[in-house]
Every structure is written in C-alpha cells, then in structure tokens.
Amino acid sequence: MIFQGEKTTIPFLITLLAFLRVLRRMLKDEKFRSLLYIAALTLAIGTFFYHSVEGWGWLDSLYFSVITLTTVGYGDFTPKTNIGKFFTIIYIFVGLGILVGFVTPIGEYIVDRRLEKVRQKEQEKETSENEFDFSGVVGKLRGKK
Numbered sequence: 081m082i083f084q085g086e087k088t089t090i091p092f093l094i095t096l097l098a099f100l101r102v103l104r105r106m107l108k109d110e111k112f113r114s115l116l117y118i119a120a121l122t123l124a125i126g127t128f129f130y131h132s133v134e135g136w137g138w139l140d141s142l143y144f145s146v147i148t149l150t151t152v153g154y155g156d157f158t159p160k161t162n163i164g165k166f167f168t169i170i171y172i173f174v175g176l177g178i179l180v181g182f183v184t185p186i187g188e189y190i191v192d193r194r195l196e197k198v199r200q201k202e203q204e205k206e207t208s209e210n211e212f213d214f215s216g217v218v219g220k221l222r223g224k225k
Contacts, residue, residue, distance in 0.1 A: 119182040
C-alpha cells in the first residue's frame with residue numbers, strides 16, 4: 081500500500097541527490113566555494129543577531145534568516161525590537177544579493193548540463209538517421225542535403 085507521503089518522498093529524494101551531486105562538483109571551483117562561504121557567513125550573522133537581540137532559539141533564528149533572504153517570508157516570525165527591524169532592512173538588501181550570487185551559478189550549471197544532454201541526443205538522432213538515409217531523401221526533405 082502506497083501512502084500519499086511516499087509518492088512525494090521519492091521524487092524529493094531524487095531531486096535532493098541530484099542537487100547534492102551538482103553541489104559537490106561545483107565545490108571544486110574556488111569562486112563558487114568563496115560564494116558558499118560568504119552565504120554561510122551571512123546566514124550565521126543573521127542567526128546570531130536574531131538569537132541575541134530578538135531572543136529566539138538558534139533554529140528559529142536560522143529559519144528566519146533563510147526565509148528572509150529567500151524572500152519567502154511566511155510571517156510567523158517578525159522582529160519586535162527597533163534594532164531588529166533596522167537590522168532586517170539592511171540584512172535583506174545585503175544578504176539577498178549574496179544569496180542570489182550563490183544560487184545563480186548552481187542554476188546555470190544545471191541548465192547548461194541539461195542543454196548539453198539535449199544537444200547530444202539531437203546529434204545522436206541525426207547520426208542514426210543519416211546512417212540509414214542512403215539515397216539522401218530524409219536529408220533533402222529536411223533541407224540538409
């Protein structure tokens with residue numbers, strides 16, 4: 081018997097494993113590692129600030145930092161102090177740029193890999209069609225010969 085949660089668990093795990101493989105490959109690049117360190121430092125600063133100033137737990141502080149910089153903003157946590165509100169304004173402007181700078185190369189890498197696979201399949205398809213097109217009919221119909 082398959083439960084509803086099991087239907088979504090497997091695709092999630094496949095996506096997570098693919099993401100971790102991409103991340104592992106990209107960590108070989110010095111520039112990407114620098115972006116990762118800066119993004120982690122930014123999240124750590126936000127986590128420490130919210131824990132210290134707003135009095136939230138460590139996990140709640142990290143959670144708020146992540147949902148703020150990813151612009152998700154569920155609204156379940158909000159800074160109550162004036163310094164917390166001011167920090168959040170600056171944190172969003174600075175941190176959002178850093179996070180986008182970190183995530184963009186990951187997306188570009190994934191898109192480039194998929195385009196490369198599509199191009200390889202197209203080349204394989206053309207090669208196999210040309211092998212059996214002895215009279216050139218298919219090529220003439222497609223305007224290639």
